[in-house]
Amino acid sequence: MRKLPMDRKIRCIIVDDEPLARKVLVKLTEQIDQLEVVAVCANAVDAFCHLQKGNIDLVFLDIKMPKINGLELLESLNPAPLVVFTTAYREFAIKAFELDAIDYLLKPISMGRFMKTIAKANKFLSGQSTSKTEQHPPEPKTVDEPEQLYIKTQRKVIKLDLSHITYLESLNDKVILHTSNNEITTSQRIGHLADKLPKERFVRIHRSFMIAVDKVSAFNSIMVEINGKELPIGRNYRSHVLDLLQKELD
Structure with missing residues (x-):
């Protein structure tokens, strides 16, 4: 690991296929004067091209792309x-x-956690640390932070990984859980399912829709976009939803 000159900023690139996630990381880096964002990439191929040019100190890298x-x-x-x-x-x-x-930063990323990461990077780049074995994986999940949801369907009970859920849609007397690769239909009410989902990761945007915050690719005052589909924001939910989404950019 080369030692970074004291008078030079940490040159970094951001790599993430989700537009909102890229915006969040750009906002976080802008608050730390020591960081210089050289490139923002939507895929690994573009990132690889930038990295081949050299002179990049730090990469913020998404996994699922x-x-x-x-x-x-x-x-x-x-x-x-x-x-x-x-x-x-x-x-x-x-x-x-x-x-x-x-x-290893889990989304949504807080500013405090981000600053700890930059402190680690600075230790390596300043030569104060030469071993990465001191680093540790993220803290284990707590009882209040479930990672799976059990869904009752017509014929069986399905264990669904929360990270796969993009949004929930209430339709007549059923709820459709839209995931990254399929749809699951249940007779359980959307309100019942909402009570079981972590509030920091899922938010009700309409009487008929609940979304995974980290799956939002775009939004405005009346809708959010997930996987190319526009979902309406209900008037009674608007203030809370926009406040929550805006915090991802602040």
């Missing part, structure tokens, strides 16, 4: 800059640290 994921990108780099994984998925933490990532 189309074609080439973040783990595969890191494995292809030799030598590699410092890498911080930014993801909504806990299950890749061990693999990430096996690849010598210096940190």
Whole structure:
């Protein structure tokens, strides 16, 4: 690991296929004068091209991306800059640290947690630390933070990973859970399901819709967009929803 000159900023790139996630990371980096964002990439191929030019100190890297994921990108780099994984998925933490990532940030990322990560990066780049074995995976989930949801369907009970849910849609006497690759229909009410979902990760935007906050790709005062589909924001929910989404950008 090369030592960073004291008078030079930490040159970093952001790699994430979700527009909102990229905006959040840009906002976080803008609040730390020591960071200089050299590039913001929507996929691993663009990131690889920037990294081949050299002179990049730090990469904020999403894991689940189309074609080439973040783990595969890191494995292809030799030598590699410092890498911080930014993801909504806990299950890749061990693999990430096996690849010598210096940190693993779970979305949504708070400013306080982000600052701790930059402090770690600064220790490496300033030569104060030479070993990555001091780093540790994210804290284990607590009882109040479930990672699965049990869904009653017509014929069976399905255990669904929360990270796969994009949004819930209430339709007549059923609820459709839209996931990253399919749909699950249940007779359970949307209000009942809402009580079981972590409030920091899911929010009701309409009497008929509840969304996963980290799956939002765009929004305005009347709708959110997830996977190319526009979902309405109800008038009674608008203030809370917009406040929550805006916090992701602040």
